[in-house]
Amino acid sequence: xxxxxxxxxxxxxxxxxDVELRCDPISGHTALYWYRQSLGQGLEFLIYFxxxxxxxxxxxxxxxxxxxxxGGSVSTLTIQRTQQEDSAVYLCASAGGGDEQYFxxxxxxxxx
Amino acid sequence: xxDVEQSLFLSVREGDSSVINCTYTDSSSTYLYWYxxxxxxxxxxxxxxxxxxxxxxxxxxxxxxxxxxxxLSLRIADTQTGxxxxxxxAEGFAGNNRKLIWGLGTSLAVNP
Numbered sequence: 001x002x003x004x005x006x007x008x009x010x011x012x013x014x015x016x017x018d019v020e021l022r023c024d025p026i027s028g029h030t031a032l033y034w035y036r037q038s039l040g041q042g043l044e045f046l047i048y049f050x051x052x053x054x055x056x057x058x059x060x061x062x063x064x065x066x067x068x069x070x071g072g073s074v075s076t077l078t079i080q081r082t083q084q085e086d087s088a089v090y091l092c093a094s095a096g097g098g099d100e101q102y103f104x105x106x107x108x109x110x111x112x
Numbered sequence: 113x114x115d116v117e118q119s120l121f122l123s124v125r126e127g128d129s130s131v132i133n134c135t136y137t138d139s140s141s142t143y144l145y146w147y148x149x150x151x152x153x154x155x156x157x158x159x160x161x162x163x164x165x166x167x168x169x170x171x172x173x174x175x176x177x178x179x180x181x182x183x184l185s186l187r188i189a190d191t192q193t194g195x196x197x198x199x200x201x202a203e204g205f206a207g208n209n210r211k212l213i214w215g216l217g218t219s220l221a222v223n224p
Contacts, residue, residue: 045212093155
């Protein structure tokens with residue numbers, strides 16, 4: 001596709017439910033990132049995939065958060081047993097050979 | 113530790129120049145980026161500068177880098193209402209695609 005796409009664009013869920021957020025990176029980009037942007041905060045790095053290497057999960061805030069990237073393309077971020085503090089915009093970015101990261105429009109998650 | 117700081121708000125009149133400032137602490141960065149985030153949209157790379165440069169100009173945008181003071185600025189000439197957005201400064205490090213250190217963003221309001 002022309003850019004990074006994410007779905008859904010908005011998600012409202014009840015506390016305690018699991019959610020899955022999807023990211024479709026730019027075709028051919030080997031690097032994929034997940035970030036979280038809370039209201040009034042900067043970008044918080046969550047996880048990074050690069051090719052077939054083991055992902056860098058150092059930014060995941062708890063073991064309720066996990067992500068996978070199938071076939072080196074689409075990625076899914078899963079949050080189990082959601083809490084209200086998980087409410088944020090979740091941004092995905094991909095990068096090719098250079099350092100520029102191309103961002104998707106984000107998924108706004110609201111936990112009620 | 114690693115830190116990037118920006119002022120949170122800036123208000124200018126349409127037609128004036130805007131200057132958004134950023135300071136950082138890690139002098140080993142290779143690139144310094146300016147990203148723009150419009151309401152409801154993802155982040156868009158505006159411009160970047162290599163750390164061995166002092167200045168970069170791109171149409172209405174001028175980036176100035178003072179490595180000694182670890183100070184980066186983005187000047188927008190002839191600011192338009194369409195420039196209203198949040199502007200993020202970020203540090204990047206060669207060979208480590210993951211490591212972008214982000215500021216909290218400066219919200220630019222352009223008044224007619």
